[in-house]
Amino acid sequence: MTIVTKLPPGLDHATFxxxxxxxxxVVGSQWVxxxxxxxxxxxxxxxxxxxxxxxxxxxxxxxxxxxxxxxAIMRIANEHRIPIYPVSTGRNLGYGGAAPxxxxxxxxxxxxxxRIIEVNEDQAYAIVEPGVSYFDLYRHLQDNKIRLWxxxxxxxxxxxxxxxxxxxxxxYRFETASHWNQHCGLEVVLxxxxxxxxxxxxxxxxxxxxxxxxxxxxxxxxxxxxxNFGVVTKMGFRMTREPxxxxxxxVTFPRHRDLHKAVPxxxxxxxxxxxxxxxxxxxxxxxxxxxxDYPDDGPFWKLMDRAEQxxxxxxxxxxxxxxxxxxVAFVRFMGIEEVVQAQWATVKKWFGAIDGVSFQEMPMTRFxxxxxxxxxxxxxxWEPSLGAFAMGTRAQGGWPTASTxxxxxxxxxxxxxxxxLKARFEFTRVMRKHKLKTVDANLALIxxxxxxxxxxxxxxxxxxxNARVRAAYLDLVKVGESLGYAEYRTxxxxxxxxxxxxxxxxxxxxxxxxxxxxAIDPKGILSAGRYGIWPKYLRKH
Amino acid sequence: MIEILGRPAPALTRRRAIAxxxxxxxxxxxxxxxxxxxxxAGSTLxxxxxxxxxxEGRAFGAHVAAAGFTTATVGDDPTWLWFDDLHHRWRGAxxxxxxxxxxxxxxxxxxxLAGLRAVIWGRHWIGPSRTSHVVAATExxxxxxxxxxxxxxxxxxxLHGMIAAAAAQPAAPARFNHASGxxxxxxxxxxxxxxxPVIKGSA
Numbered sequence: 001m002t003i004v005t006k007l008p009p010g011l012d013h014a015t016f017x018x019x020x021x022x023x024x025x026v027v028g029s030q031w032v033x034x035x036x037x038x039x040x041x042x043x044x045x046x047x048x049x050x051x052x053x054x055x056x057x058x059x060x061x062x063x064x065x066x067x068x069x070x071x072a073i074m075r076i077a078n079e080h081r082i083p084i085y086p087v088s089t090g091r092n093l094g095y096g097g098a099a100p101x102x103x104x105x106x107x108x109x110x111x112x113x114x115r116i117i118e119v120n121e122d123q124a125y126a127i128v129e130p131g132v133s134y135f136d137l138y139r140h141l142q143d144n145k146i147r148l149w150x151x152x153x154x155x156x157x158x159x160x161x162x163x164x165x166x167x168x169x170x171x172y173r174f175e176t177a178s179h180w181n182q183h184c185g186l187e188v189v190l191x192x193x194x195x196x197x198x199x200x201x202x203x204x205x206x207x208x209x210x211x212x213x214x215x216x217x218x219x220x221x222x223x224x225x226x227x228n229f230g231v232v233t234k235m236g237f238r239m240t241r242e243p244x245x246x247x248x249x250x251v252t253f254p255r256h257r258d259l260h261k262a263v264p265x266x267x268x269x270x271x272x273x274x275x276x277x278x279x280x281x282x283x284x285x286x287x288x289x290x291x292x293d294y295p296d297d298g299p300f301w302k303l304m305d306r307a308e309q310x311x312x313x314x315x316x317x318x319x320x321x322x323x324x325x326x327x328v329a330f331v332r333f334m335g336i337e338e339v340v341q342a343q344w345a346t347v348k349k350w351f352g353a354i355d356g357v358s359f360q361e362m363p364m365t366r367f368x369x370x371x372x373x374x375x376x377x378x379x380x381x382w383e384p385s386l387g388a389f390a391m392g393t394r395a396q397g398g399w400p401t402a403s404t405x406x407x408x409x410x411x412x413x414x415x416x417x418x419x420x421l422k423a424r425f426e427f428t429r430v431m432r433k434h435k436l437k438t439v440d441a442n443l444a445l446i447x448x449x450x451x452x453x454x455x456x457x458x459x460x461x462x463x464x465x466n467a468r469v470r471a472a473y474l475d476l477v478k479v480g481e482s483l484g485y486a487e488y489r490t491x492x493x494x495x496x497x498x499x500x501x502x503x504x505x506x507x508x509x510x511x512x513x514x515x516x517x518x519a520i521d522p523k524g525i526l527s528a529g530r531y532g533i534w535p536k537y538l539r540k541h
Numbered sequence: 542m543i544e545i546l547g548r549p550a551p552a553l554t555r556r557r558a559i560a561x562x563x564x565x566x567x568x569x570x571x572x573x574x575x576x577x578x579x580x581x582a583g584s585t586l587x588x589x590x591x592x593x594x595x596x597e598g599r600a601f602g603a604h605v606a607a608a609g610f611t612t613a614t615v616g617d618d619p620t621w622l623w624f625d626d627l628h629h630r631w632r633g634a635x636x637x638x639x640x641x642x643x644x645x646x647x648x649x650x651x652x653x654l655a656g657l658r659a660v661i662w663g664r665h666w667i668g669p670s671r672t673s674h675v676v677a678a679t680e681x682x683x684x685x686x687x688x689x690x691x692x693x694x695x696x697x698x699x700l701h702g703m704i705a706a707a708a709a710q711p712a713a714p715a716r717f718n719h720a721s722g723x724x725x726x727x728x729x730x731x732x733x734x735x736x737x738p739v740i741k742g743s744a
Contacts (some may be wrong), residue, residue: 037714037739041653045646089654111654135624157651242569387618387649 007059007539008083008104008528014112019080024393026087042087042099042107046405047125048459048466049493056099056492058085061107067189067233071511073108074193074231084108084525086231088130088162090155094408094456095166098494100358101529102538108231117234118210125184125210125223126507127236130161144465147368149382151176156384165225167489172240172334172382173277174270179237182226185209187234188224191521195446196230210236224491228527229520242367243338246382249344250360251351253327256315258354259417262327262358265348265350267415270448271317273344278332281420281444290439299489304432309425311325329446337366367538373435406456407469407493409476411485415451419485420444426479452488475499492530499532515537584640586708586735587630590638590675591621595717597657597667597697597731600640604701606728612639619644623651631657635737637704639697645732658714661735665696674741677715682735687719692736700733714739 007016024032033039042058049055064070077084085100087109092098098107114131119140126137126148134156141148151170153163164179176182185199199215200206213221223229254264269275289300289422299318303310310318319326331347344361351357365377374380379387411427413419428441440455455476457469474497480486481501490498502509513533517524524535534540587603592598593614606612615622615638627636627648632655638645642664649659663686674696676686681692685706689699724730 037658045650091650139624155647155655384620385618386620386647386651388621389643389650 001117006057006104008102015080019062019076019082022076023073027064027069030064035171042098044099046093046402048407048470057102058100059104061109063109065112070189070231070233071193074189078523081523082106083528085527086196088159088230089133094406099493116140116506119146121148124148124239124241127210127234128161129234130159133159138384142336149242151240152384154388155386164451165232176240177278183235183237184213185236186221186224188230188232189524190230206398207254226531228530228533245340245364245366247340247364248332248362251329252325252358254325254356256326257312257434259265261354263417266446274343275331277332278445278447280465281329281446282442283327284441285319285322286324290437304428364400404461407491409455409473410487410489411480412450412452412488413485420451427476430475431481434468436472496532506525585634587634588613588636592640598639600699601697604698615640615644619648635735637735639731639733642730642732645734657736658739659682660737661714662715663733665731666724666728668728673722676719678703678717679707679713680717681710683717684718704735
């Protein structure tokens, strides 16, 4: 076996090859990948550094089949100080893919560990390995006629376990839409090779491992999310019961200033369990400005190009000129039909107090569906899909022309009208400064207690333009920091910069993470640099 | 114009820039090193997928159907084609298509997770007055593409020839590039692809 790839700092080829041979003896040589063709699969297909000298490249990949093989690989990695970068399945597009933060790391590809350990319909939970995809789980539910739903992110190819660890988001209910929230119990191989089960799972034969998250004593689960302290090999998580009914409604607000009344009402409806899941709020009046044929000196940009954020009167005048409504919210209800109807009636009643507001009710879908009913619905929002891959990759309807990918900037801010407007203004200005556009700047995602944005910054095949995207991203992070808004997750390429904003008391949080890192992973082999946590030998401070 | 390009395709299976080296028309690429992967013995083509909303897709579909290949149609979302059909069969065979870039990209990613590789990856920009191509393929596939194109065949027909030639050979990752000029402004892109099982091994 000839290994030609770039290695991480301080590692020589002879050591690397010795370790690779040992790993091949554990997993079988067919599951060790060091050829250029194979390594290529672990590059980030959306990387803004694609083909550039600083693109992060793995040195290879190894794919274990089971827990014992993972432990054996960790022992070998510790023995030879091989940096390991675990990935599950799918590719986390928009946040860095499977490419390691530290170039030259060996990818620990867990996709062969794809066993669905248990799905309990009565108790509404599942226990899975990292290589199980949303599609795998969906297929299992269908094949076994289990009436549970999965809360999934965009494309369904990802791993419920991996997405939860990255704190991905979905959309049904607040309880499950944050995928880390829905997890319940972990099995983890620590960086030092030890094996841990968290929560009630620490008790052998526990009956409530996937039911009661906290167990007894310190709640350590969070240490394994957005971090690099262990390889999670099993996860329990709560699932959503198939509802009796599912219904969506659209609430349209004609005026700009309606936002100031609407947002507090949304907050109360969420707190009173009337609106039970995250939803989108956008401005149709502004949407056209993000299209390619909108003039660069059009009225929207005249407003946004000013030094100060425009006031309500100016925004009102602009919106009136467009002839379009100022705001539209898309809300969704699911559960028992009578409750769903009551929730929608309550939304209409509460917002009915705002002059000129209008409501559009989508047809209610009742479950279970017959085969004929199922076939008659072309897009089923409760089924995972590959359709999200089309996002931004084909010119449609006046949106910017096809791109080759995107990176996400995902800041969180308070659920107030002031912050929604401020975030849109400030982040759009940054994009404008860098001569970039993203329609996502017009989209606020409303959740329970906070709001946020997920802005996709388009990448192209032009390295110079991608360099501009990188510069814009760093500006967005800095501007967010100055406003007190931070991302809820971030791209692997920018983790250091984003984490540096969490600087309270001289970066005490990062120092705590580093203390833990040194204790749990003394040789610094696991996911070096992930979320700014570097092993001691690579720290710059 | 005949060009000898024949350079390895370092990022061939991705949607990244492959420099447009040719000025116009079709060039011939026949040089360069052979694949570093050992072919999968007995690899056969399970199905050919085409976008029946586009004239080029329909023409291609007609060529391959006439040649006896089993076909399927796809629009913007390949989810259920993949979930109900391709997913079950493509590990032991190969699947080809002419689709939107998004469909091609998503199926390629799914195929790679299942151990398949892109054996052909062709980008075709259909402009108001001409169509330009950047094609990455194995040597026999690309040679077939060139022969037919040089002979004046429609590009969708040449595409069929390339896929048929590549499918008749044991599968190996794409290695050879061909490019034919800059694409026109406003051209819409379609992607031709052949995804096939490849056995890992030494050169």
